[in-house]
Amino acid sequence: MSDNFKSGSDALIKGGEQTFEKKIVILGVGNVLLSDEGVGVHVANELIKMELPANVSVVEGGTDGFRLLNVITEADRLIVVDAVKGGGEPGTIYRFDINDVRNSPSGFKTSVHQIGILEVIDLSGLIGKTPHTTVIGVEPKSLEMSLELSPEIKDKVPRVIELVLEDLKK
């Protein structure tokens, strides 16, 4: 009896995996007018050209914050690519789970008080699920006005893409 029950439930889970694949969203954010601030957007624009599994979508979120709620609430798993000021050398790559860095009372603060993507993820919890979120970030070199990444950061884009693709397999 118990064996039957066990195999039955295993079968159910398997079936579930096949039918309801987790929806993964890769979200590249940043401002392309401010050189390296836009690194997430540049990465997203490359990923959009690639062939990815059907359950993965790539969103170029630009400078949007609050209004990415629709994207976030639809995701089971979220990979955010953004510029991150972590105090490392320009070009340093970071990878962290959002839960590992929520240590201040207000969660994250963006440098200029504008709502950041991580605050929106917090808000999404109020109306539904908060997706499991990983941030892959790059320490910027320049935040000057320019549509181009600085050369050092541009060189890191292929590596960031690799890391995102590795993350998809996890």
Add this chain to the structure above:
Amino acid sequence: MAERIKIDPVTRIEGHLAIEVEVENGKVKDAWSSGTMARGFEAMLTGKDPRDASYITSRFCGVCYSVHQMASARALDAAFGAKVPWGGMLIRNLVMAAEFIYDHPLHFYQLSALDYIDIMAIAEYKGKDKGLLAVKDKILSLVTSKDTYPLTPRYDPDEFCVKDPDIVIMAVKHYLEALKMHAEARNMGAIWGGRTPHYQNIVVGGVTSYPDLNQIARFRTMLDRQAKFINEVYIPDVLLFGTGPLLPLAKAGVGGGHLNYLAYGGFEKDPEGKDLLFPSGVITGLDPANIKVNAFDPKKVTESVKYAWYKENKPVHPYDGEQIFELDKKDAYSFVKAPRYDGMPMEVGPLARMIIAKNPTLLDLVKQGVQPGAVARHAARAIETKLMVDAAYSWLDQLQAEMTKPGFKIHDTEHWDPPASGMGVGFFEPPRGALGHWIKIKDKKIENYQAVVPSTWNASPRCEKGVRGQYEESLIGAPVPDTKNPINVVRIIRSFDPCLACAVHIIDPQSNKIRKFVIE
């Protein structure tokens, strides 16, 4: 003795703006509004193909990007001599209508409502409604775990705050519903815009893609859901608050300011643009009993930089504006310039639009004693959301009829190439108020570009004559019985829907712990 308080940031979730007030005998005696971040993106447009402007300007702002795309396209229409066909105008109107539908309720619930309720009253809810009990549990668990980010910063409730547990719990339930409606509404503009954020379809001469019946049906379904929420939840809530607990604030006209109003006008109701959903006009020194609206003359717009961190210059028209920062300038206190109309500071936005339009619903509230001010701004915003929903249905019907006509057009392809030289202005009325983009073209390239955004008008510092901007003036006399709890100051400023969030978006964890996450 006067005491100074500084509030930075003022906005709950969007924008960055610092307000400093001097309080004497429980009232604001003087005020300074300071935009704390430099913009100046216009400089990077110089030398580019003018057609790039609508895409680049849509990245100006992290909050209201598409309206820049629209104002920019309109400036280019004027400079190129393009005549947007009615089909193109209708699609532009529908995309922009969606902006109002998700912006205004968001402002009321997420960015303002918490200034008017005592959220902890939720704990006293004794009813048995399962949905409301779930809301109670959710909020209380947030509070217990001190994870109240979306609800903070907040101030101590004062005598104007609603404390009735039944009303408060309903308001919070609507806060959560509004968040869901907002997430849905975000997809409306994308039906025509091709994607969201940062739509792709609005260009000089019209729009880039023909509509089909499927798009019209999808938009209509979403509009139905939003209209239901707006009519059955948002507007009743604004009325309930405005004519109930907040009536004393409304009648006192707290936050009125200069009583000068400006609307450039927007949303054509016919192909010639003779009739606008939001008429243009100027009011100086409003007398609610006798509203006198003057015609708007674009030549009378100037910007003063006396108190802004820019190189000293006499007040100039935006066509001739420049952005040369001077960060050690004496007396300067803001990155926001001081726009003036005929030398006078102006309020722009929903209240300005509805007064200039002599909207009967608003005038009716005025008859009941509501004075222009913070509460009236919320009312005007709700009123125009309803106008926009009704107009969107009409535009949708017209578009459906129009697209079956022979020769249906959405774009003026004759005027796609830039002129050798030219100039043009694009005026528009986004949710936050009058927006203008000015372009000069030389040798088919952009020679100069200037944007004067709505919050520049409202958040303006003093001009060269020392006259306060509208935020500043609206704070004068505001009651601040306790300088540690300046709740009226934030209520007034937030009633304008302030937004100076011009698009820096970097993650800054403010913690050294991030170093351990370095992977290479």
